[in-house]
Amino acid sequence: MPRPPNDTLRERCVTEALSIIEADGLENLSLREVARRLGVSHQTPYRHFPSRDHLLAEVVRRAYDGFANHLDAAHTPDADPRATLYAMGHAYLSYALDRPLHYRLMFGTPLPPHDQHPEMLHSARHAFDLLREAIAQAYPSTPPDDLDRDALFVWSALHGLAAILRSDALPALGFSEQALEGHIAHIFNRIGQALEAKT
Numbered sequence: 001m002p003r004p005p006n007d008t009l010r011e012r013c014v015t016e017a018l019s020i021i022e023a024d025g026l027e028n029l030s031l032r033e034v035a036r037r038l039g040v041s042h043q044t045p046y047r048h049f050p051s052r053d054h055l056l057a058e059v060v061r062r063a064y065d066g067f068a069n070h071l072d073a074a075h076t077p078d079a080d081p082r083a084t085l086y087a088m089g090h091a092y093l094s095y096a097l098d099r100p101l102h103y104r105l106m107f108g109t110p111l112p113p114h115d116q117h118p119e120m121l122h123s124a125r126h127a128f129d130l131l132r133e134a135i136a137q138a139y140p141s142t143p144p145d146d147l148d149r150d151a152l153f154v155w156s157a158l159h160g161l162a163a164i165l166r167s168d169a170l171p172a173l174g175f176s177e178q179a180l181e182g183h184i185a186h187i188f189n190r191i192g193q194a195l196e197a198k199t
Helices: 006-024 031-038 052-074 081-098 100-107 118-138 144-165 177-197
Strands: none
Touching (some): 006 052, 031 052, 052 081, 052 100, 052 118, 081 100, 144 177
């Protein structure tokens, strides 16, 4: 059976790396294991990735790209600024719930050194800038020095909410699926009230 052209090998390595992480955990990712699963010599992946960290950085970069694109789609500068911020919050949660592996790679695993892989977090910075911009537009009286802190506050709240929603805790505590949207809306309103109180 003929092998795919060599220029697709890089993509196959990335796809296989993601499969290994999902099935066996990050600790089992290695270039040798990628090569074994692809049925190529153990040196072949090194043509595209000098080390495991380079491969992992590429996997993480793509996760952040998808995340930033997802937030970009909800970021509508011409709409009501607070509605845009609300939509971005929902986009954050939907990404976390719909792409749990990618979300865990971004926020729940040790990453390669970012100074050695500067492109890895490029889209992460873009996503954070989107959040800062949305807060500045929704709450224009926010002092410039507070924008980073307020963005970190919103991010922390959404991250905690995403973690709870991905757990089995809510049903066990008696929170029904039907009422969940109302609970999320209440939390978003509380975040808005906290941002309003500072301006």
